[in-house]
Structures are given as structure tokens and as C-alpha cells.
Amino acid sequence: NAGVTQTPKFQVLKTGQSMTLQCAQDMNHNSMYWYRxxxxxxxxxxYYSASEGTTDKGEVPNGYNVSRLNKREFSLRLESAAPSxxxxxxxxxxxxxxxxxxxxxxxxxxx
Amino acid sequence: AQTVTQSQPEMSxxxxxTVTLSCTYDTSESDYYLFWYKQPPSRQMIxxxxxxxxxxxxxxxxxxxxxxxxxxxxxSLKISDSQLGDAAMYFCAYSSKGAQKLVFGQGTRLTIxx
Numbered sequence: 445n446a447g448v449t450q451t452p453k454f455q456v457l458k459t460g461q462s463m464t465l466q467c468a469q470d471m472n473h474n475s476m477y478w479y480r481x482x483x484x485x486x487x488x489x490x491y492y493s494a495s496e497g498t499t500d501k502g503e504v505p506n507g508y509n510v511s512r513l514n515k516r517e518f519s520l521r522l523e524s525a526a527p528s529x530x531x532x533x534x535x536x537x538x539x540x541x542x543x544x545x546x547x548x549x550x551x552x553x554x555x
Numbered sequence: 556a557q558t559v560t561q562s563q564p565e566m567s568x569x570x571x572x573t574v575t576l577s578c579t580y581d582t583s584e585s586d587y588y589l590f591w592y593k594q595p596p597s598r599q600m601i602x603x604x605x606x607x608x609x610x611x612x613x614x615x616x617x618x619x620x621x622x623x624x625x626x627x628x629x630x631s632l633k634i635s636d637s638q639l640g641d642a643a644m645y646f647c648a649y650s651s652k653g654a655q656k657l658v659f660g661q662g663t664r665l666t667i668x669x
Contacts, residue, residue, distance in 0.1 A: 475655060486559075486646055486659030487600075494655055502656070532598060541607065542588045542650040544657055546600035 446470055448547035450535050456553045457525045465520040465550050467535030473545075475538035476518035477502075478510060480531040481549075487534060493518055525554045557582045559649050561660035568637045569668050575622075576632045576663050578647030586652040589623065589630045594662070595643040603645070606630065608652075634665075642667045 448469045457463055469476065474495045479487040479502075489502030493512040507529060509521045522529060532551050536544040558581045568574035580589070591603040606614045606623050613621050618635045634641055647660040 477657075484661070486648075486661050487657070488659075489656055492655055500655075534600060536600075538655075541605060542652065542654075542657075543590070543602060543605055545602070546592075549598045549600075551598075 448535055448537055448545055450533075450547035450550050452550060453548065454551050456555065457522075458555050459526060461525050462521065462523050463525065464522075465533055465535075465552075466517070467519065467547060468517045469535075469537040469545075470516065471537060471539065471545070472515070473537035473539055474515070476512065477536040477538070477544065478508075478518070478520045479534045479536065480504065480529075481534060482531050490520065490533075525552075527554045530554045557584070557649055557651065557658050559647050559658050559660040561647055561663050563663045564661070565664045565666070567666040567668055568634075570637055570639060572637055573633060573635045574637055574665065576634075576645050576647075576665065578630045578632070578660055580628050580630065580647070580649045580658075582628070582649065582651070584651045588650045588652065589621075590648040590650070590657070591619070591621070591630075591632045592646045592648060592659075593641075593643045594646065595640075600646075604632065637667050639667050639669065641665060 451466045477492045478490040491510040493499045535547040587608045589606045593601045622631045644662045648657045
């Protein structure tokens with residue numbers, strides 16, 4: 445049982461480049477989330493998807509887009525990366541009692 | 556908006572001793588969940604314990620227990636018989652029931668001294 449998986453684990457981009465972070469869960473959860481974690485801070489919600497076919501903005505959505513490809517997969521896209529987007533990105537899915545389970549994270553550096 | 560505050564940026568404890576991490580939150584809701592997550596150096600976010608606000612009994616998971624004070628909006632985590640593997644960042648988090656969002660505190664870095 446893999447739980448929540450994310451690819452890639454590490455990525456270095458130049459300013460202005462684009463990339464997509466992939467996330468998949470095998471727990472049959474309806475809701476999925478993307479967070480970012482900056483040094484010295486807790487996680488902040490970027491976007492979430494309450495069910496297949498729906499997405500909503502979180503606390504810090506600017507500069508990002510998401511796609512809920514199917515029930516299993518939820519991707520995060522940076523169209524034109526900026527140094528301010530250097531962070532660790534976590535994907536999560538939600539189980540019963542509002543409990544969220546997290547992927548291993550992607551460390552992104554934008555030069 | 557709900558907020559979660561962890562007032563202790565860093566804590567340390569001797570191996571085998573007990574340590575308590577503090578968390579306070581602000582909400583006008585009556586039905587919600589509270590969580591403690593552990594983030595070791597591997598960065599993986601691991602659920603430690605969950606508390607449902609409507610339950611008066613404090614949650615426990617082996618060496619981990621909470622002191623939930625609903626009126627005071629306080630939710631502390633007690634780790635008994637601390638082990639070296641407990642060294643990590645610990646995050647307190649809040650969710651209004653069904654709200655789709657977790658609100659995190661800033662975290663407490665716990666060091667275990669051998």
C-alpha cells in the first residue's frame with residue numbers, strides 16, 4: 445500500500461521555467477490537497493480538490509494551477525517559476541474524521 | 556479565521572523523560588478536530604494523534620497523549636519515555652469538521668538528549 449506518492453523528489457528550475465508536480469493516492473480518498481512549506485513555517489494550503497472534477501483556491505494560490513486528472517491523481521503546475529516559489533511542496537489526501545495523509549514532499553529550488 | 560499558535564519554537568528533553576508541547580487555537584466553531592503531526596528530518600509528515608472536539612476524553616496513542624482543554628482552546632501533546640526517534644518538528648493542526656482545510660501552527664522543534 446503506497447499511500448500518497450509524489451514525483452519528483454527534488455527539482456531545480458531557472459526563473460521563468462515551467463514544471464508540473466505529480467501526486468497520486470491509492471486510498472480511494474475523494475479530497476486531495478497541495479501545500480507548501482517554507483523554512484520556519486507550517487504548511488500553507490495552495491489548492492485543494494474536494495472531489496474529482498472540482499478544484500478550489502487555498503491560502504496561497506497565486507502563481508500555481510492544478511488539475512484533478514481523476515480520483516487518484518492531482519497535479520500542481522508552475523507556469524513561470526519565480527525564486528519566491530522555492531519551497532517544499534506536499535500533497536495530501538483526506539480520510540475519515542478530516543485526517544489528512546501526506547506524501548513525502550518535493551524540494552523545489554528556483555534560481 | 557481560525558489560527559493555531561505554538562509558542563515554543565524549540566524544546567529539548569533527556570531520553571526517557573517526559574516532555575509537553577503546547578498549542579493554542581482560536582475558533583468560533585464548536586465541532587472540529589485537532590491533530591499533532593510529526594516531521595522528522597526525512598520531511599515526511601506523520602500523523603501522531605487526533606482529537607475530536609466533541610469527545611471529552613483525551614486521546615492517547617501509546618507514549619503520546621494530549622491534554623485537550625476546550626474552554627481554554629488549548630491542545631498540548633505529552634510524550635512519555637522520550638526516545639531518540641522522537642526527535643522531529645511537531646506541528647499542531649486544526650480542522651473545522653468537514654471544512655476541507657487544515658490550519659497549521661508554526662511548529663516546535665524537539666531535540667532528544669541521550
